[in-house]
Amino acid sequence: MDGQQINHHPSLQHQLNRWILTTTFIFVTIAAILAGGLTFFEARELQDDILQEIASLVRLNKLSENTIPKSDESILIQRLGPDNKNISNKLDDGLQTIKIDDDDWRVFVLTQSVTQQRFAVGQQTELRDEIAWNSSLNVFWPIVSLVVLLLLIINVLIRQTFKPLKQLATHLDKHDGMQLSALPETNMPKEIVPFLLSINGLLARLHQTMQKQQRFIADAAHELRTPVTALSLLSENIKQATTEQDREQRQLLLQQGFERLRLLVAQLLDLARLQSDYESHTEIVSFNQVVQNVIADLYPLAEAKNIDFGVSRQEKLTVLDKGAGLSHLMRNAIDNAIRYTPEGGTVNVSLLSEAGNAVFCVEDSGKGIPETELQLIFEPFYRAQDNIQPGNGLGLTISLEVARKLGGHITLLNRAEGGVQFRYVQAIIKPDDIK
Amino acid sequence: MRILLVEDDYYIGRAIQQALNDAAYAVDWVKDGDAALSALQAQDYGVILLDLGLPGKDGIEVLQTLRKAKNSIPVIITTARDAVEDRIKGLDYGADDYLVKPFLISELQARIRAVVRRNQGVADPILSNDVLELNPVTHEVKVDNEAYVLSAREYALLHALMLRPGNIMSRDELEDSIYGWNEEVASNAIEFIIHGLRKKMGRETIKNVRGLGWMVSK
Numbered sequence: 001m002d003g004q005q006i007n008h009h010p011s012l013q014h015q016l017n018r019w020i021l022t023t024t025f026i027f028v029t030i031a032a033i034l035a036g037g038l039t040f041f042e043a044r045e046l047q048d049d050i051l052q053e054i055a056s057l058v059r060l061n062k063l064s065e066n067t068i069p070k071s072d073e074s075i076l077i078q079r080l081g082p083d084n085k086n087i088s089n090k091l092d093d094g095l096q097t098i099k100i101d102d103d104d105w106r107v108f109v110l111t112q113s114v115t116q117q118r119f120a121v122g123q124q125t126e127l128r129d130e131i132a133w134n135s136s137l138n139v140f141w142p143i144v145s146l147v148v149l150l151l152l153i154i155n156v157l158i159r160q161t162f163k164p165l166k167q168l169a170t171h172l173d174k175h176d177g178m179q180l181s182a183l184p185e186t187n188m189p190k191e192i193v194p195f196l197l198s199i200n201g202l203l204a205r206l207h208q209t210m211q212k213q214q215r216f217i218a219d220a221a222h223e224l225r226t227p228v229t230a231l232s233l234l235s236e237n238i239k240q241a242t243t244e245q246d247r248e249q250r251q252l253l254l255q256q257g258f259e260r261l262r263l264l265v266a267q268l269l270d271l272a273r274l275q276s277d278y279e280s281h282t283e284i285v286s287f288n289q290v291v292q293n294v295i296a297d298l299y300p301l302a303e304a305k306n307i308d309f310g311v312s313r314q315e316k317l318t319v320l321d322k323g324a325g326l327s328h329l330m331r332n333a334i335d336n337a338i339r340y341t342p343e344g345g346t347v348n349v350s351l352l353s354e355a356g357n358a359v360f361c362v363e364d365s366g367k368g369i370p371e372t373e374l375q376l377i378f379e380p381f382y383r384a385q386d387n388i389q390p391g392n393g394l395g396l397t398i399s400l401e402v403a404r405k406l407g408g409h410i411t412l413l414n415r416a417e418g419g420v421q422f423r424y425v426q427a428i429i430k431p432d433d434i435k
Numbered sequence: 436m437r438i439l440l441v442e443d444d445y446y447i448g449r450a451i452q453q454a455l456n457d458a459a460y461a462v463d464w465v466k467d468g469d470a471a472l473s474a475l476q477a478q479d480y481g482v483i484l485l486d487l488g489l490p491g492k493d494g495i496e497v498l499q500t501l502r503k504a505k506n507s508i509p510v511i512i513t514t515a516r517d518a519v520e521d522r523i524k525g526l527d528y529g530a531d532d533y534l535v536k537p538f539l540i541s542e543l544q545a546r547i548r549a550v551v552r553r554n555q556g557v558a559d560p561i562l563s564n565d566v567l568e569l570n571p572v573t574h575e576v577k578v579d580n581e582a583y584v585l586s587a588r589e590y591a592l593l594h595a596l597m598l599r600p601g602n603i604m605s606r607d608e609l610e611d612s613i614y615g616w617n618e619e620v621a622s623n624a625i626e627f628i629i630h631g632l633r634k635k636m637g638r639e640t641i642k643n644v645r646g647l648g649w650m651v652s653k
Contacts, residue, residue, distance in 0.1 A: 226444050226447065229515070236540045240453075
């Protein structure tokens with residue numbers, strides 16, 4: 001399966017090789033045939049010229065049939081006449097091809113002007129062709145061999161050029177997926193460097209995300225240890241109870257310990273769901289309705305602490321929500337405000353629109369957060385110092401995750417008049433956008 | 436014996452305090468490093484149980500401050516950090532023992548007994564003089580080969596005396612070593628406990644030095 005898929009990817013190297021090979025082959029064949037053919041015909045013409053040269057010498061009686069040694073059979077001079085049985089005397093003067101004993105001959109026939117004797121200067125066609133063929137091959141072979149050499153060199157060059165890519169692939173193959181170090185940029189061709197930089201950027205981002213995840217898992221394991229330790233100790237303590245009342249008190253503490261563990265596990269699951277991005281049912285909700293429900297849920301908490309808890313301002317707003325994330329976010333914000341506000345304090349919630357955005361604001365009259373902790377407080381499992389309230393330090397992490405999903409923004413700041421202001425801003429969905 | 440518990444988690448703190456009270460230790464519980472250091476200035480403790488991940492000054496800083504001031508009180512670190520480097524660091528900074536959460540109460544108690552024993556320079560877990568043999572594990576005392584089981588308070592008081600036989604301990608010192616901060620102490624509580632002890636072990640085992648306090652013989 002995989003192998004097939006890989007084969008479907010075009011290889012630049014193979015493509016380059018194929019095209020260079022095909023085009024070179026076609027052009028070289030044409031060139032070689034042209035050159036060879038031209039040479040062939042030129043060689044024959046040249047030989048005709050030689051025959052004519054010799055004939056003109058014979059005409060001037062400077063050459064006779066006995067001048068050329070018998071051993072050299074390439075050119076033959078014969079006197080024509082009744083006693084010559086090979087070549088008939090009826091041939092016209094000039095260049096022509098005739099048959100002698102089933103062999104083709106090229107002959108030049110001439111008549112000596114003074115003696116009126118006729119001669120034929122001839123050469124066997126087969127021999128002539130062989131000579132012409134040889135000279136055309138002499139042209140053809142050097143071209144072909146040089147081109148083959150050229151192709152080999154091109155092939156090596158292409159291979160050499162693609163070598164950095166191959167090295168890169170080997171380097172990537174060696175990565176075990178846990179340590180995402182950047183790919184080496186040195187000695188890389190200029191054309192590949194931008195691509196490489198992008199990959200390295202991606203690797204760095206992946207590395208960061210992975211580190212964050214690993215840290216989160218380590219933190220989560222560590223955080224689970226605390227409630228588990230408490231539970232193990234509290235359950236051991238029950239055995240030591242002396243009176244019925246004592247036992248009940250210890251059991252109550254154990255139950256509270258379990259409740260804390262349950263809350264932590266629930267929050268971890270919430271966070272995992274939010275981070276996994278799937279299973280997010282998107283809907284358009286009334287900002288006001290969500291806030292109202294949360295306020296109704298949390299009212300008893302505020303009441304128990306005698307806190308003046310209410311809405312100071314509200315406008316009708318509709319926004320996008322995914323997987324009831326808004327309700328999580330608002331509950332965390334209001335719950336925190338109530339927790340950190342002393343008995344008899346005030347918690348104010350307001351909803352307003354500001355430059356096309358819906359703003360959800362919670363202000364408490366607690367003692368605020370030390371400036372040094374304002375950033376740290378967003379870290380998973382971070383709990384505000386001197387925090388007497390049992391919490392898991394995950395509330396704000398979950399809210400941040402919700403904000404990320406909904407494209408909103410959270411700010412937390414100390415108010416000048418004391419206490420903390422939690423502010424959440426998200427784009428408004430107008431009624432006409434709904435349809 | 437009085438123990439300083441430094442633990443920022445409410446439920447773990449409650450649980451340890453409860454368990455140690457059950458085992459007749461007086462426990463003072465503080466939730467951060469600064470409170471621990473001020474408690475140490477105000478009071479003598481037999482052992483400190485020190486969590487490392489504390490708000491403000493963390494456990495290691497408390498330990499450093501303590502050891503710099505030449506305070507040799509036994510320290511047991513109780514923490515969720517279980518990496519070997521953390522343990523080494525804790526011990527190197529002067530902790531006497533290192534207990535990783537979650538742990539069992541019985542293990543914590545055994546370690547408390549062990550560090551106290553080592554701190555007193557006693558190898559034998561049984562505290563004894565020429566008349567008494569006190570077993571810190573079973574809370575039993577042996578007199579003339581007769582064993583008596585002690586109540587938690589009785590044990591705590593006798594243990595305080597037996598740690599330094601021949602030393603006179605005042606009422607305040609004895610109260611300090613068996614009652615935590617938040618415990619109400621009746622004015623005659625010490626006399627009442629000593630009365631119970633003497634009834635079991637015999638009058639002569641605990642001597643009263645008028646105007647000063649009580650002691651067991653060497």
